Amino acid sequence: MIAPNPAQSPAPGSHEPATAKKQFLADAAEHVRDTGHRAFVRKALGGYYTNRDAQKARYGDWEQARDAASLAKWSAVNRLDELLPRFVANFEANGGIVHWARDAAEARDIILGLLEQAGATAVIKSKCMTSEEIHLNAAMEAAGYGVVESDLGEFIQQLRGEPPYHFVFPCMHVRRDEISDLFKRHLGTPPTDSPEELTMIARRHMRRLYVEADVGITGANFLVAETGQISITENEGNARLTVALPRVHIAISGIEKVVERLDDLAVLLPMLATAGAGQPMTCYNTLYSGPRRAGERDGPEAMHLVLLDNSRTALLADAEQRDALQCIRCGACLNVCPIFKNVGGFTYGTTYQGPIGSVITPHLRGLANWNHLSGASSLCGACTDACPVRIDIHHHLLQNRRNAARTSPSWLERLGHRAFVFVARRPWLFAVGGWLFRKSLPLAKAVKPPPLSAWLATRDLPPAPRESFRAAWQRRRR
Amino acid sequence: MSGRTPAENAAARTAILARVREALRVPAPPPHFAGHATPADPGGRPGLTILPSEAGRPWLPDGGDTPEESLQILAANLAKLRAVFFRVPDLGAAADCLFAQARERDWQRVAWHDHPLVQGILSGVPSSTHQIDAAGAAFDKDALEACDAGITACECLVAQTGSILVSSDSCGGRALSILPHCHVVIATVDQVVPVLADALALVRERHPGTLPSMLSFITGPSRTGDIERILVLGAHGPKELIVILVG
Numbered sequence: 001m002i003a004p005n006p007a008q009s010p011a012p013g014s015h016e017p018a019t020a021k022k023q024f025l026a027d028a029a030e031h032v033r034d035t036g037h038r039a040f041v042r043k044a045l046g047g048y049y050t051n052r053d054a055q056k057a058r059y060g061d062w063e064q065a066r067d068a069a070s071l072a073k074w075s076a077v078n079r080l081d082e083l084l085p086r087f088v089a090n091f092e093a094n095g096g097i098v099h100w101a102r103d104a105a106e107a108r109d110i111i112l113g114l115l116e117q118a119g120a121t122a123v124i125k126s127k128c129m130t131s132e133e134i135h136l137n138a139a140m141e142a143a144g145y146g147v148v149e150s151d152l153g154e155f156i157q158q159l160r161g162e163p164p165y166h167f168v169f170p171c172m173h174v175r176r177d178e179i180s181d182l183f184k185r186h187l188g189t190p191p192t193d194s195p196e197e198l199t200m201i202a203r204r205h206m207r208r209l210y211v212e213a214d215v216g217i218t219g220a221n222f223l224v225a226e227t228g229q230i231s232i233t234e235n236e237g238n239a240r241l242t243v244a245l246p247r248v249h250i251a252i253s254g255i256e257k258v259v260e261r262l263d264d265l266a267v268l269l270p271m272l273a274t275a276g277a278g279q280p281m282t283c284y285n286t287l288y289s290g291p292r293r294a295g296e297r298d299g300p301e302a303m304h305l306v307l308l309d310n311s312r313t314a315l316l317a318d319a320e321q322r323d324a325l326q327c328i329r330c331g332a333c334l335n336v337c338p339i340f341k342n343v344g345g346f347t348y349g350t351t352y353q354g355p356i357g358s359v360i361t362p363h364l365r366g367l368a369n370w371n372h373l374s375g376a377s378s379l380c381g382a383c384t385d386a387c388p389v390r391i392d393i394h395h396h397l398l399q400n401r402r403n404a405a406r407t408s409p410s411w412l413e414r415l416g417h418r419a420f421v422f423v424a425r426r427p428w429l430f431a432v433g434g435w436l437f438r439k440s441l442p443l444a445k446a447v448k449p450p451p452l453s454a455w456l457a458t459r460d461l462p463p464a465p466r467e468s469f470r471a472a473w474q475r476r477r478r
Numbered sequence: 479m480s481g482r483t484p485a486e487n488a489a490a491r492t493a494i495l496a497r498v499r500e501a502l503r504v505p506a507p508p509p510h511f512a513g514h515a516t517p518a519d520p521g522g523r524p525g526l527t528i529l530p531s532e533a534g535r536p537w538l539p540d541g542g543d544t545p546e547e548s549l550q551i552l553a554a555n556l557a558k559l560r561a562v563f564f565r566v567p568d569l570g571a572a573a574d575c576l577f578a579q580a581r582e583r584d585w586q587r588v589a590w591h592d593h594p595l596v597q598g599i600l601s602g603v604p605s606s607t608h609q610i611d612a613a614g615a616a617f618d619k620d621a622l623e624a625c626d627a628g629i630t631a632c633e634c635l636v637a638q639t640g641s642i643l644v645s646s647d648s649c650g651g652r653a654l655s656i657l658p659h660c661h662v663v664i665a666t667v668d669q670v671v672p673v674l675a676d677a678l679a680l681v682r683e684r685h686p687g688t689l690p691s692m693l694s695f696i697t698g699p700s701r702t703g704d705i706e707r708i709l710v711l712g713a714h715g716p717k718e719l720i721v722i723l724v725g
Binding site: 034044045047050057058059060061062064065068070071074077078079080081082083084085094098099100101102106109110113114116117150151152153156169170172174175179194195196198199200203206207210211227229230235236237238240241243244262263265266267269270277279280281282283284285286287288289290291292293296297299307309313314316317319320322323344390393 | 481482490491493494495496498499500501502504505506507511534535537538539540555558559610611615617619620623638639640641646647651652653656657673674675678682688689690691692693694695696697698699700701702703704705706707708710712713714715716
């Protein structure tokens with residue numbers, strides 16, 4: 001199995017732009033050859049299908065429920081100009097404090113400022129992909145703040161010095177014996193091959209940290225405009241503890257997470273759980289509106305929310321692909337993607353892996369350097385079928401390819417197309433070309449000259465037909 | 479590195495909202511559906527008044543049409559979630575039930591909060607107890623952390639998903655239902671609602687104006703599948719969820 005060493009396998013975002021594609025191709029080739037790793041990932045995802053289908057069968061009509069979920073998000077994203085201020089007004093009325101961040105650097109500065117203001121000495125964090133996006137942990141460590149990831153998968157990844165492999169199942173690529181070794185090394189615990197015992201080691205390790213931490217950092221899954229609540233979805237209870245015990249709560253969320261009504265969650269919460277992990281509901285779905293109220297005994301004294309743009313408005317401006325902002329980060333498209341299962345999560349080199357990551361990363365970080373992800377698809381459409389909010393994922397990959405071809409066309413492709421047009425308009429030349437092709441194919445397959453070599457390296461071509469289609473047609477008519 | 483000034487925050491707000499408005503000037507194509515739902519409100523901005531929760535109900539998992547049906551669905555869901563479920567005729571029986579559970583698990587200390595139902599079964603706790611909201615005492619997280627179990631009331635139970643809705647207002651705050659190793663919920667049968675939308679309607683009715691600072695749908699004991707996607711109960715929250723339903 002490939003165990004990416006942090007020194008060799010850079011964190012997402014640390015790829016040099018010009019090498020992002022090269023790195024992708026190199027990592028993909030390496031992972032594809034690693035059949036052990038592929039089998040392990042497939043096995044880990046095997047139970048997902050069974051559980052998801054069992055849950056889907058409980059829906060009166062899964063397809064109509066998808067329409068409803070999609071429409072709730074679609075209408076929120078398309079009215080963000082109205083709903084975002086409404087959410088913020090209600091959130092502030094509940095006693096929360098909103099901080100606006102145009103980009104990752106601004107978000108990091110805001111959070112470091114809040115930590116300083118809170119006099120933070122110990123920080124506990126629950127799973128938050130937005131914090132991965134802005135590379136918060138590195139910034140906090142550089143500023144001298146210790147931070148502990150409390151989600152089991154994120155904790156394991158933090159100890160390994162790796163980013164998440166899958167944005168919902170962060171350490172699904174790690175074997176239990178590797179986790180046992182990791183815990184032995186970092187926590188001094190005895191080796192075990194029981195997932196249960198390993199989980200209990202993390203549980204025992206973390207318990208005092210919740211009690212002692214003075215700041216808790218979380219993400220947010222939904223921002224409810226009409227009530228000013230933020231909704232957090234999790235299975236382990238670590239986010240609940242992170243928001244219950246420390247003095248200060250800081251939540252980080254993209255601006256696109258807004259929904260209009262509380263009732264929308266009656267559809268979105270079960271669908272998030274079913275699509276993402278095959279559950280009826282995620283174990284804890286918690287709505288927070290502000291810090292501890294007068295008369296409440298526990299909870300934080302202050303609640304901050306960092307609202308992050310970081311190029312989301314660039315995606316919003318693309319009306320054709322705006323629906324990609326409907327994403328509720330369930331991870332269903334990764335779970336069903338044949339490319340993800342073969343190249344693995346690290347190969348993408350992005351915060352958001354898999355099909356949805358391939359759609360949005362070019363918008364968030366530039367099409368020129370990230371268009372190669374649009375090709376990381378077989379266009380089978382499994383992602384689009386799996387999406388609970390009906391994002392047209394695989395068509396967006398095609399649109400990104402088209403947009404890239406428009407803005408920076410490949411001279412080789414253009415030359416090829418021109419040559420084809422020239423030949424195809426002249427039947428005699430077409431016949432000569434076909435003859436040449438049929439005759440030279442065996443030689444081409446043997447020599448593999450570039451650019452054919454890239455195709456032939458991993459694929460074969462059928463033998464050349466003996467005669468052209470036109471000749472065969474004429475012969476049969478006779 | 480230190481905090482931003484309000485003016486800097488306001489400038490960022492203005493900039494982001496301006497970008498949002500600018501971005502939305504080009505309308506998106508209507509959502510591409512298989513033709514099931516059509517956006518209402520064709521006059522104004524597109525697709526705004528959709529899915530009143532009543533309309534969506536038949537598409538989602540069933541929550542039962544009668545109270546008895548809902549109870550059956552709830553019990554089945556709780557069993558699948560590996561919660562421990564008891565239905566007892568009265569509070570006295572609930573206290574007996576709690577006693578048996580406490581003995582079996584050898585609880586040394588049990589946390590609770592002031593609520594008529596919780597007080598009604600407290601006599602079933604054979605060990606020492608810790609009231610988290612005792613008058614005059616500050617909230618003590620260390621004392622709570624040392625407890626084996628926490629007993630709370632709940633806002634309601636949702637048959638559709640097997641969820642228990644707790645709030646910071648009437649279910650012992652934020653930590654009691656998540657920090658102790660075992661969470662005991664005491665409720666009455668009339669607190670069972672069919673679907674999630676009913677639960678949301680109920681809390682809004684019960685807390686008009688201002689909702690509690692925390693509302694949490696608890697669906698089974700804490701769990702994780704982070705190690706090889708193998709299910710383990712009791713990741714950080716309670717390893718066990720015991721639901722005692724009276725009536």
